[in-house]
Amino acid sequence: MTAVTHSVLVVDDDEDICELLQTFLGQAGYHVRTASDGDAMRAAMDDCLPDVLILDIMLPGDDGFTLCRWVRDHFSLPIIMLTASSDEADKVIGLELGADDYIAKPFSARELQARIKALLRRSQLSQQGFRRYIRFGQWRLDCQTHELNSQDGNRIALSGADFALLKLFIDHANSILDRDTIAGVTRGREADPLDRVVDVAVSRLRQRLGDQGRQPRLIRTVRGAGYMLTATVSYENE
Structure with missing residues (x-):
């Protein structure tokens, strides 16, 4: 071994x-x-x-x-x-x-x-x-390896930043996260109104989740308020 x-x-x-x-x-x-x-x-x-x-x-x-x-x-x-x-x-x-x-x-x-x-x-x-796995939508997240697994067998390794942002959305599923809260994860500070870092980070995560297009369904944009993960979340040990 x-x-x-x-x-x-x-x-x-x-x-x-x-x-x-x-x-x-x-x-x-x-x-x-x-x-x-x-x-x-x-x-x-x-x-x-x-x-x-x-x-x-x-x-x-x-x-x-x-x-x-x-x-x-x-x-x-x-x-x-x-x-x-x-x-x-x-x-x-x-x-x-x-x-x-x-x-x-x-x-x-x-x-x-x-x-x-x-x-x-x-x-x-x-x-x-510790509950290692989290299910949401068609995805299963491994919190130990930071790997996403889809129902059709697609596997995606997340960076530390992508994992932290996704975990933030999961922990606040079906609640609106404002830009300052998201910026705290992506940059460790409040968001500047002209700073596109938050939008880029969310866009990158959507791409990982296959949640692109004009009207993303998993991570929704709430105009004037922020973003929201719309999914039922469940936890598993194995």
Whole structure:
């Protein structure tokens, strides 16, 4: 039986730390990617969600606290915060925002690896009661692999961004989602009236779902209000 390779995303603008963790954790069997700021982190998560996120507090642009809140609002994955000091306030804030653990710099790479292992074990245990599959319309969504399966056998792998947006619609099925709410998932901020990012994201998701044309039926446009997923939703474990 082949061992599962877990993925780790390290978000830190210190190149030495990124290189150290990439080497050490890589030798321990993890697939490690790095990002130096929030934009790079979102791009990496859009490409593929990690199993564990290691997030520094002091970053250019959005700080680690802001990014932790954004990740926790949209994804369910273990987060370890890196802090440059042993200041209790930083640790408390990080934990209150949804971080699962923290470690102060300078830290032992071996200790960090042990914390990663512990979080992965905890995450696997919590997912035993997790409802993996969601049915809506003609589709079945696998929340673990982020794969869509249609009744006619069509299979589509969703990006992290497409999955997060679809999950938002499913969680609020048959309710109108305004542009600001959708923008919070697609960009992590409120929507600019002239910004087409929300419309592009919804259009891309409709294309994935085969819900195109002048009057989409699954994700409807509610003029002047936003968008709405019109479907009956059910949950399954297998």
